[in-house]
Amino acid sequence: xxxxxxxxxxVSDEVPxxxxxxxxxxxxxxxxxxxxxxxxxxxxIVLPEESETVEVNQKNILHIVIxxxxxxxxxxxxxxxxxxxxxxxxxxxxxxxxxxxxxLIAGVKTHPDTxxxxxxxxxxxxxxxxxxxxxxxLLEG
Amino acid sequence: xxxxxGGFSRKSKTSDEIPxxxxxxxxxxxxxxxxxxxxxRxxxxxxxxxxxxxxxxxxxxxxxxxxNIWVERNGSIFMNxxxxxxxxxxxxxxxLYAQSDRRLVISVRGDREVPYMTMDQLQKELVSAGVVRVxxxxxxxxRMTRQRR
Numbered sequence: 001x002x003x004x005x006x007x008x009x010x011v012s013d014e015v016p017x018x019x020x021x022x023x024x025x026x027x028x029x030x031x032x033x034x035x036x037x038x039x040x041x042x043x044x045i046v047l048p049e050e051s052e053t054v055e056v057n058q059k060n061i062l063h064i065v066i067x068x069x070x071x072x073x074x075x076x077x078x079x080x081x082x083x084x085x086x087x088x089x090x091x092x093x094x095x096x097x098x099x100x101x102x103x104l105i106a107g108v109k110t111h112p113d114t115x116x117x118x119x120x121x122x123x124x125x126x127x128x129x130x131x132x133x134x135x136x137x138l139l140e141g
Numbered sequence: 142x143x144x145x146x147g148g149f150s151r152k153s154k155t156s157d158e159i160p161x162x163x164x165x166x167x168x169x170x171x172x173x174x175x176x177x178x179x180x181x182r183x184x185x186x187x188x189x190x191x192x193x194x195x196x197x198x199x200x201x202x203x204x205x206x207x208x209n210i211w212v213e214r215n216g217s218i219f220m221n222x223x224x225x226x227x228x229x230x231x232x233x234x235x236x237l238y239a240q241s242d243r244r245l246v247i248s249v250r251g252d253r254e255v256p257y258m259t260m261d262q263l264q265k266e267l268v269s270a271g272v273v274r275v276x277x278x279x280x281x282x283x284r285m286t287r288q289r290r
Contacts, residue, residue, distance in 0.1 A: 017162060024168030031175045040200045040207060042248060042278035047268050066257075110257040116212075117192040117253035119260070120279060124194035138261040 043123055045134065060103045064090065065139060066122055068113040087121035094129040106131050109139040184221045187211040189252040193282035200276050202246045208237060209278075212251040216259045227262050231270035238272050250278040 048054075063075040066087075074083045074093060085093065098104045106126050110119045119136075126134055189211065200207060210230070211219040218225050220233060238245045247267055251260060267275060 017165065020165035021161065021168055024165050024172055028168055028172045028175065031172065031179065035175065035179050040204065040248065040278075041197050041281070042200065042276040043194055043196060044198060044200065044274070044276045047264060047273045047275055049273055050268050050271070110261070112256060112258035112261070114257045115253060116251045116255040116257060116260055119257050120192040120194055120253070120277060123277065124196050124279070124282070127194075127196035136261075136264065138257065 043120065043127055045123070045136070048135075056105055060101060061105050061107045062094070062097055064106060064108045064122060066108065066110045066114050066118050068111050068115070070114075070118045070121075072118075072122060087118060087125055090122055090125035091129040094126055094131050098129075098131070104131075105133040105135060107135045107137065109137045111139045184209055184211075184219075187213055187219055187250070189213060189250060190254070191278070191280040192251070192253040194277075194279040195282045197279045197281040200246060200248065202244065202274075206241050206244045207246050207248050208234065209248045209250055210263065212249065212255050212259060212263065214252040214254050216255065218263070227259075227266060230263065230266040234267060234272055235270040238270060243271075245272060246274045246276060247272055248276045248278045 059077045061077055063073075063077075065073040065075070067073065070087065072085050072087055072090060074085055074090070075081065076097070083093075094104075094106065108119065108122055108126075123134065123136075208220065213219070218227060218230065220230075225233060234245075234247070249260070249263065264275070267273075
């Protein structure tokens with residue numbers, strides 16, 4: 001048994017630092033995972049100023065009426081002809097019409113009871129098609 | 142002062158392992174970096190279902206110049222965790238807009254099922270407060286999900 005006592009103790013007298021990295025990395029991963037990046041994104045639009053009313057030639061307006069069911073009615077300028085489409089079709093319609101009339105303005109009229117998302121769908125389609133002159137109104141009467 | 146045996150018998154003190162003692166420092170530095178840069182939101186999220194849009198873009202404005210207006214499904218309005226009525230919106234937003242040097246951007250965070258009536262009223266309130274830069278907050282819509290609908 002004397003041989004055993006002769007052996008030097010292998011226990012180090014220092015604080016073990018090898019696992020420190022693991023602890024730090026665990027914390028790091030925890031913060032990486034739990035960090036929530038805020039949702040600062042959406043569809044930007046500039047509202048008209050209060051006194052600002054601009055008279056627009058009827059010819060240059062693409063009337064878009066959104067009904068509560070999500071059905072979209074498109075009417076061009078002075079014509080009385082109404083075309084019934086779905087929100088995603090607006091993109092193609094705008095691209096087609098703006099090619100023949102660069103001064104085109106999208107007049108989006110939404111029925112008061114229409115869910116917000118249908119209006120967003122139409123706005124999305126218009127912005128995807130590159131429209132920048134958009135007027136948002138409430139459908140009256 | 143001659144070096145005995147030419148100094149060759151000494152064992153090299155260079156370890157053959159990758160030095161791992163500084164690993165903890167690196168990790169802690171990264172950790173501190175993330176802790177410092179993490180910005181906790183001033184207002185907590187309301188329970189809404191986001192509308193989706195393909196043309197979703199990041200708001201090009203500093204965070205402090207963005208005011209969130211939450212519109213819940215039942216039409217109730219929240220700003221900075223406080224409930225407000227529709228008529229109060231312009232009273233609250235107006236001074237904030239002046240404070241921000243007319244740089245304030247309103248992020249309208251409406252539930253997808255909110256009747257448009259409410260949204261129109263909100264827009265009118267904002268216009269009467271003088272705010273013209275508005276963002277309708279949306280989630281980015283992928284083409285795939287769109288086709289499935």
